[in-house]
Amino acid sequence: MPMREGIYGLLAEFDTPTELVTAAKAAYAKGYRRMDCYTPYPLEEAAEAIGFDEPQERGVARICLLGGLLGGCAMFSLETWVSVWAYPLNVAGRPLFSWPAFVIPAYEWTILFAGLSAAFGMLALNRLPAPYHPVFNAANFRDGATTDKFFLCLQSDDPKFSSAESRAFLESFRPVSVVEVDH
Amino acid sequence: MATKDVAPHNPADPKTDRMIDPKTGEQRVLAPNQSFRSVTETISSIVLTTHTPLGWFFGFVLAGGLIGMLLTAVTWLFLKGTGIWAITMPVAWGFAIVNFVWWIGIGHAGTLISAILLLFKQGWRNSINRFAEAMTLFAVVCAGMFPVIHTGRPWLAIYWLFPYPNSMNVWPQFRSPLMWDVFAVSTYATISVVFWYIGLVPDFGTMRDRAQSKFAKYIYGQLSLGWRGSARHWMRYESASLLLAGLATPLVLSVHTVISFDFAVAVLPGWHTTIFPPYFVAGAIYSGFSMVLTLAIPIRKFYALEDIITMRHLDNMAKVMLATGLIVAYGYSMEVVMAWYSASRWEYFMFWNRMFGPMGWAYWVLITCNIAIPLTTLWSRKLRHNVAYLFAISLIVNTGMWFERFVIVVTSLYRDFLPSSWGTYRATRWDYMTFVGTLGLFTFLFFLFIRFVPMIPMSEIRMMLPQAKVKHDNELPTEAGH
Incomplete structure (x- = not known):
C-alpha cells in the first residue's frame, strides 16, 4: 500500500x-x-x-436473480443435452426429453446459484475480504x-x-x- | 407465540420472577438488564476462555472413541464390500437409507429455524439459530456419508452421481429420483454452509476484537474477512441474509420432498403414495426440533446460558414439535386409510403385515414414541416447562423417528409380491457400528463447534435488546442505553 x-x-x-x-x-x-x-x-x-x-440500490438482489436464472438454465440445458444427444437411453419407451423430471435438478441449481451469488455478491459489493x-x-x-x-x-x-x-x-x-x- | 388474551398461567409469581415480563405476564425471550457488552462477553467467553471445562474434554474424547468405531466399520466395509451389511434380497435397502433419511431430517429443523422463522420475524429464534444451523451441517455430514459409503467403492461411483465427461462416455440418468437426490442434498449442504458462514462473519469480527492471544486474533481476523460493521455493509448483509433465507425455505421443503420421491416414485405398496412429500417434511421438522432440544437443554445448563436460551425458547420448540407431530400423526392415519380405501390387496396386506407381522413391534414402537407419548403430553404447559421432561421427550421422539424410517424401508420390502421371495432383515454389527459411529461423529463435530465458534449469534442478540432501537424525538428519554 x-x-x-x-x-x-x-x-x-x-x-x-x-x-x-x-x-x-x-x-x-x-x-x-x-x-x-x-x-x-x-x-x-x-x-x-x-x-x-x-x-433502492438492490445490488445484492440483482446479482442473486441473475445467478439463479443462470443456474437454472445451465442445469436444464445440461440435462437436455445429456439425455437427448450425449447419452440417449431408451427406458421403457419414455421420451428422451423428459422435461418434468429435469425440472427438479434445475430447481436445485437455481437455488444453489442464487444463494452463492447472494453471498459472494454481498461480499464483493462490500469489498470484502479486506483485512486492513x-x-x-x-x-x-x-x-x-x-x-x-x-x-x-x-x-x-x-x-x-x-x-x-x-x-x-x-x-x-x-x-x-x-x-x-x-x- | 402465545396470544395475549390467554390468561397467563405461570406457577411463578410475576412480581418476583424476573423471567416474566410484567407487561404481558409471559415468559421473556431474554433475561432483563443485559447490556451489549454483557451478552457479548457471556457468549464470546465460552470460546475465548483459556480454561476449557473438564466436561468438554470428557465428551470430546468419548465422541472421538465412537469415531474410531466408525472408521473401523467403514474401513472393513471398503475392504470386504457391502456384503458385511445385512442388505440382501428382498430388503436391499437397509440401515444406510434409514440413517440417511433420519439424519437429513434432523438437519431440517436448523434450516427451519434459521430461514423460515427469520422470514416470519420470530425474534426468539436468534438465540438458538446458530447452533441449530450447526446441527444441520453436522447432520448433513452424517447423512451424506451413507449414500457415499453404501456404494462400497465410492471412488468408482462418481461417474454415475455427478455429470462429468469421463473416459467411458457414460452420463447419469436424470430421470431417476436418486439423481435428484444428489442435487438436492449437495445443494442443501452447500447453501447451509454458506448461510451459516455468512451469519458468522460479524461474530468472527467480534471474536477477533475480543481475542487476547495473537494466534486467535489472526485466525478470527482471517475468518471475519475484515468485517468492520460499516452501516453500508450491514444493509447489503441484511439483504443477502434475507435472500438466503428466502432461498433456503423452498430448498429445505424440496430436499425432503425429493428424498420422499426415492420411495414414492417406486411402484411398491407402502412407498407409492402421494402423501409422502408433506409427511416426510413434517416428520423431518419434528425430529429436527427434538434434536435441537436434545442439544440445547444440556448446553444451556452446562454453559449457564439460561438468560439467553430461556424457557420461552424451550416452550416454543415444544409447541412446534406438537404441531409437526400432529401432521405426522395425520400422515400415519392417512396411510392406513388409503391402504383400506385403495382396495388393493397388496396395499392391504402390506399394512396388515406392517402392524401385526413379524416386525409389527417396530410399528408400535414408532406409534408409541411419535404419537402416544409426545402428542398427549405436550399440550400441558406444566410439562412443557419441565426441562427434564422435555429432554426425555426429545430422546423419545428421536428414537421414534428413526423407527419410522426403519418401518417404511424394511416392512415395505421384506414381504415381496411372491411369498417365495419373502425374507427378513437382521442388521449386523457393522450396521450398528456405522450408525453409532455417526452419532459419535455428530457429537464430535458439535463439541468442536461449541469450543471454537460462538454458538449464539451475538450481533442478533444485541439487536434484540431494548436499547438497540433508535429513540425518536417524540419519545421521552429513558435510562441510559447501556
Whole structure:
C-alpha cells in the first residue's frame, strides 16, 4: 500500500444508537457525503442517515436473480443435452426429453446459484475480504466497534472536511471521544 | 407465540420472577438488564476462555472413541464390500437409507429455524439459530456419508452421481429420483454452509476484537474477512441474509420432498403414495426440533446460558414439535386409510403385515414414541416447562423417528409380491457400528463447534435488546442505553 499524506478521517464514538443517528443525520444535512457509521449490529437508521438506501440500490438482489436464472438454465440445458444427444437411453419407451423430471435438478441449481451469488455478491459489493482498513488503527474502535460502541467517521477526502471544523462539529454532539484515524 | 388474551398461567409469581415480563405476564425471550457488552462477553467467553471445562474434554474424547468405531466399520466395509451389511434380497435397502433419511431430517429443523422463522420475524429464534444451523451441517455430514459409503467403492461411483465427461462416455440418468437426490442434498449442504458462514462473519469480527492471544486474533481476523460493521455493509448483509433465507425455505421443503420421491416414485405398496412429500417434511421438522432440544437443554445448563436460551425458547420448540407431530400423526392415519380405501390387496396386506407381522413391534414402537407419548403430553404447559421432561421427550421422539424410517424401508420390502421371495432383515454389527459411529461423529463435530465458534449469534442478540432501537424525538428519554 502506498504511503499517504494526512489522516483518513475523524472518528467519533457514541454510547447509544440514538446519538449516532442524530450526529450522522446532522452531518449529512451539513453536506458531508464521504462518511460511514460503524455499528455492532445492523442499524437501518444509521444507513439511512448517511444517505445509503439498500432497498433502492438492490445490488445484492440483482446479482442473486441473475445467478439463479443462470443456474437454472445451465442445469436444464445440461440435462437436455445429456439425455437427448450425449447419452440417449431408451427406458421403457419414455421420451428422451423428459422435461418434468429435469425440472427438479434445475430447481436445485437455481437455488444453489442464487444463494452463492447472494453471498459472494454481498461480499464483493462490500469489498470484502479486506483485512486492513484505516479505522482499525483507532484503539477504541478495535475495542468497541464489534461489541457495544457506535462510531461515525468523517473521511478526510470529503470536500467539506477540515480538521478543526469537522472536529468541532463532531464534538457538538457530545461523543465519548473524537480521534484522528491514520491511513 | 402465545396470544395475549390467554390468561397467563405461570406457577411463578410475576412480581418476583424476573423471567416474566410484567407487561404481558409471559415468559421473556431474554433475561432483563443485559447490556451489549454483557451478552457479548457471556457468549464470546465460552470460546475465548483459556480454561476449557473438564466436561468438554470428557465428551470430546468419548465422541472421538465412537469415531474410531466408525472408521473401523467403514474401513472393513471398503475392504470386504457391502456384503458385511445385512442388505440382501428382498430388503436391499437397509440401515444406510434409514440413517440417511433420519439424519437429513434432523438437519431440517436448523434450516427451519434459521430461514423460515427469520422470514416470519420470530425474534426468539436468534438465540438458538446458530447452533441449530450447526446441527444441520453436522447432520448433513452424517447423512451424506451413507449414500457415499453404501456404494462400497465410492471412488468408482462418481461417474454415475455427478455429470462429468469421463473416459467411458457414460452420463447419469436424470430421470431417476436418486439423481435428484444428489442435487438436492449437495445443494442443501452447500447453501447451509454458506448461510451459516455468512451469519458468522460479524461474530468472527467480534471474536477477533475480543481475542487476547495473537494466534486467535489472526485466525478470527482471517475468518471475519475484515468485517468492520460499516452501516453500508450491514444493509447489503441484511439483504443477502434475507435472500438466503428466502432461498433456503423452498430448498429445505424440496430436499425432503425429493428424498420422499426415492420411495414414492417406486411402484411398491407402502412407498407409492402421494402423501409422502408433506409427511416426510413434517416428520423431518419434528425430529429436527427434538434434536435441537436434545442439544440445547444440556448446553444451556452446562454453559449457564439460561438468560439467553430461556424457557420461552424451550416452550416454543415444544409447541412446534406438537404441531409437526400432529401432521405426522395425520400422515400415519392417512396411510392406513388409503391402504383400506385403495382396495388393493397388496396395499392391504402390506399394512396388515406392517402392524401385526413379524416386525409389527417396530410399528408400535414408532406409534408409541411419535404419537402416544409426545402428542398427549405436550399440550400441558406444566410439562412443557419441565426441562427434564422435555429432554426425555426429545430422546423419545428421536428414537421414534428413526423407527419410522426403519418401518417404511424394511416392512415395505421384506414381504415381496411372491411369498417365495419373502425374507427378513437382521442388521449386523457393522450396521450398528456405522450408525453409532455417526452419532459419535455428530457429537464430535458439535463439541468442536461449541469450543471454537460462538454458538449464539451475538450481533442478533444485541439487536434484540431494548436499547438497540433508535429513540425518536417524540419519545421521552429513558435510562441510559447501556
